[in-house]
Amino acid sequence: MNAAYEFVTGPLAWLAWGIFLLGSAFRLASMYQLAKAKDAPSLAFMSWSYSLRSIVNWLIPFNALGWRKSPAMTVATFVFHICLLVAPIFLVAHVMLWDQFFGVSYVTIPDSVTDILTLVVIGACLFFAGRRFLQPDVRYLTTGKDWLALVIVLAPFLTGFLAYHQLLDYDLMVILHVVAGEIMLAAIPFTRLSHMVFAVFTRAYMGSEFGGVRHARDW
Amino acid sequence: MGIQERLIEDVGLRRGVSRLTPEIIEKIVNAVLKGETGARLKTYAETCMRCGLCSEACHYALSHPGDPSYTPAGKVHQTMSVLLDKKGRVDPEAIYGIAQIAYTECNLCRRCVHFCPVGIDTGYIMSTVRRICHKLGVTPQYIQDTSHSHSATVNQMWVKDDEWTDTLMWQEDEARDELPGLRIPLDKEGADIYYSVIAPEPKFRTQLIYQAAAIMHMAGADWTMTSEPGWDNSDMCMFTGDFEMMGRIKRVHFESAQKLKVKRIVMGECGHAFRSIYDMGNRWDAWKMSPIPVIHSIAYFWELMTEGKIKLAKKYPGPVTVHDPCNVVRGRGLHEKLRELVRFLVDGDIIETASNREHNLCCTAGGGVINCGPPFKNVRVAGSKAKADELKATGVKTIVAPCHNCHGGLEDTVHAYKLGMEIKFLGDIIYECMEKPEV
Numbered sequence: 001m002n003a004a005y006e007f008v009t010g011p012l013a014w015l016a017w018g019i020f021l022l023g024s025a026f027r028l029a030s031m032y033q034l035a036k037a038k039d040a041p042s043l044a045f046m047s048w049s050y051s052l053r054s055i056v057n058w059l060i061p062f063n064a065l066g067w068r069k070s071p072a073m074t075v076a077t078f079v080f081h082i083c084l085l086v087a088p089i090f091l092v093a094h095v096m097l098w099d100q101f102f103g104v105s106y107v108t109i110p111d112s113v114t115d116i117l118t119l120v121v122i123g124a125c126l127f128f129a130g131r132r133f134l135q136p137d138v139r140y141l142t143t144g145k146d147w148l149a150l151v152i153v154l155a156p157f158l159t160g161f162l163a164y165h166q167l168l169d170y171d172l173m174v175i176l177h178v179v180a181g182e183i184m185l186a187a188i189p190f191t192r193l194s195h196m197v198f199a200v201f202t203r204a205y206m207g208s209e210f211g212g213v214r215h216a217r218d219w
Numbered sequence: 220m221g222i223q224e225r226l227i228e229d230v231g232l233r234r235g236v237s238r239l240t241p242e243i244i245e246k247i248v249n250a251v252l253k254g255e256t257g258a259r260l261k262t263y264a265e266t267c268m269r270c271g272l273c274s275e276a277c278h279y280a281l282s283h284p285g286d287p288s289y290t291p292a293g294k295v296h297q298t299m300s301v302l303l304d305k306k307g308r309v310d311p312e313a314i315y316g317i318a319q320i321a322y323t324e325c326n327l328c329r330r331c332v333h334f335c336p337v338g339i340d341t342g343y344i345m346s347t348v349r350r351i352c353h354k355l356g357v358t359p360q361y362i363q364d365t366s367h368s369h370s371a372t373v374n375q376m377w378v379k380d381d382e383w384t385d386t387l388m389w390q391e392d393e394a395r396d397e398l399p400g401l402r403i404p405l406d407k408e409g410a411d412i413y414y415s416v417i418a419p420e421p422k423f424r425t426q427l428i429y430q431a432a433a434i435m436h437m438a439g440a441d442w443t444m445t446s447e448p449g450w451d452n453s454d455m456c457m458f459t460g461d462f463e464m465m466g467r468i469k470r471v472h473f474e475s476a477q478k479l480k481v482k483r484i485v486m487g488e489c490g491h492a493f494r495s496i497y498d499m500g501n502r503w504d505a506w507k508m509s510p511i512p513v514i515h516s517i518a519y520f521w522e523l524m525t526e527g528k529i530k531l532a533k534k535y536p537g538p539v540t541v542h543d544p545c546n547v548v549r550g551r552g553l554h555e556k557l558r559e560l561v562r563f564l565v566d567g568d569i570i571e572t573a574s575n576r577e578h579n580l581c582c583t584a585g586g587g588v589i590n591c592g593p594p595f596k597n598v599r600v601a602g603s604k605a606k607a608d609e610l611k612a613t614g615v616k617t618i619v620a621p622c623h624n625c626h627g628g629l630e631d632t633v634h635a636y637k638l639g640m641e642i643k644f645l646g647d648i649i650y651e652c653m654e655k656p657e658v
Binding site: 031032034035037038039041042044045054058064065066067069070073077131135136137138139140141142143146149192194195198199201202203204205206207209210213214215216217218219 | 220255256257258259261262263265266268269270271272273274275276280285287288290292293296332333334335336337338339340497498502503505507548549550551552553554577578
């Protein structure tokens with residue numbers, strides 16, 4: 001078990017982070033090259049101020065028309081994304097790993113709070129899954145790729161929760177948790193999770209076009 | 220559920236599909252995808268999380284509750300997603316349904332933009348699907364006819380060169396009974412304003428030319444129209460996906476104004492023609508914006524109002540509601556000027572529809588949908604139920620709609636849903652209410 005733990009927190013972690021960071025950089029760079037080659041009539045309109053205007057307005061809950069028309073989904077989306085980032089980044093155990101491997105340490109949040117954030121992420125995933133099963137328009141659109149993205153995100157939180165509470169075999173669960181987290185990182189550039197990398201640019205373009213060409217709000 | 224259960228017979232679609240083979244389809248789909256699309260389409264296809272937020276956006280979806288195949292993402296799911304997933308290997312029958320969705324079940328109104336957190340432009344995706352269908356030769360017959368007319372005559376309605384000038388002289392002659400000094404100046408070099416219209420005006424909305432001439436005359440404008448091809452600012456090729464022709468007719472339009480060395484173009488109350496000059500036609504011709512200043516009638520009338528050049532003998536009886544045409548409002552932000560103008564012209568309040576300004580609901584005629592003709596009329600009118608409900612809730616009798624296509628669509632909607640409302644152009648109201656000298 002110890003050797004397995006060493007492996008998943010050692011070489012496998014390097015691999016996962018490598019795929020995540022280099023893969024994201026590669027995808028961004030190649031997408032930019034493609035945009036320059038094929039999307040000049042769009043690229044020409046990119047504007048910092050209109051991009052930021054759009055991004056900021058969409059980051060305010062219930063500000064955009066779409067947020068207002070689907071309140072439950074809006075709450076779930078915002079809460080999910082906030083917890084998804086905050087819980088793993090500021091978890092005591094994760095910060096200890098950074099400290100252990102790189103001597104880097106920063107502020108943490110209490111485990112009892114992270115525990116709740118984790119439950120929120122799991123709950124939001126279940127909400128998203130419920131929509132995919134029960135809401136006709138979402139069910140109609142759902143493909144294997146969407147389920148894959150959801151499962152990849154759910155897995156590290158579920159295993160993390162089980163490990164923390166030592167509900168099943170702890171040693172195994174920790175290893176599963178680490179692997180699940182690594183799968184999520186590595187999957188970001190190459191699955192629907194790539195919206196983490198690209199959405200800021202699609203949003204920025206829409207903002208630029210609505211600001212610069214259409215003289216109207218895009219939210 | 221889905222397009223295969225609601226296919227409508229159309230000669231153009233049917234004949235186009237009959238000429239296709241899976242090999243031709245694969246070749247052409249990939250030629251467009253590789254040759255003409257890039258990061259924009261790729262990121263849209265990849266980052267759409269299939270969340271369904273856009274379902275609440277589309278008037279087709281709102282008018283067909285419980286049928287997800289009308290939602291924006293649902294329509295992409297049945298069209299572009301299929302072409303991308305199968306790498307163009309689809310059979311001809313599938314193209315029929317894909318074309319029917321792209322041409323007749325999406326107005327390219329872009330309301331869904333206000334609903335998509337990641338900023339996906341479904342209008343662009345649907346335009347690209349149309350581009351592919353055009354290249355496959357699968358286009359609805361009626362709109363293809365207007366596109367052919369653009370190719371042959373540089374106007375949308377097969378108006379011959381002599382018929383055009385004849386119509387202008389006829390309108391001038393008529394108007395001089397009422398306003399003796401009125402002229403419709405032709406080919407006047409160096410005029411301040413080059414006034415351009417869409418071909419349906421000389422064809423069957425001739426009174427609009429009369430009214431525009433009367434308004435220009437009373438405002439004392441230095442204006443002209445051209446006797447040469449290029450007078451028609453409309454652009455159905457933009458909507459069929461015939462982008463080569465879109466670029467050609469737009470160039471002719473701009474160059475006809477440049478030849479006359481005018482200061483700027485003023486466009487009649489048209490939505491799609493405006494889209495063609497600031498958004499699509501100009502870009503195809505590699506102009507970031509139009510190469511000569513172009514303003515829409517809303518902005519022009521607003522200028523006349525603020526400069527005190529429209530003098531009213533009376534106000535139009537209100538209250539009224541305002542219909543915001545997508546291409547001039549969500550497309551170009553003219554909603555506040557439109558309202559200032561209406562407040563100036565109307566005695567009474569503006570009763571807003573629930574969705575207004577850039578959040579407007581489309582008339583369901585735009586994006587070339589009404590131009591697909593009678594085979595698709597019932598689908599179009601059914602898709603405007605959400606709009607009809609909003610109009611009805613205002614309780615007013617008058618809709619001000621500064622766009623030809625919106626008029627066409629709203630006339631059908633008002634009739635089908637028994638709304639009992641009249642629909643007015645700004646020009647109708649200004650002409651009716653402005654001071655005119657006694658003859």
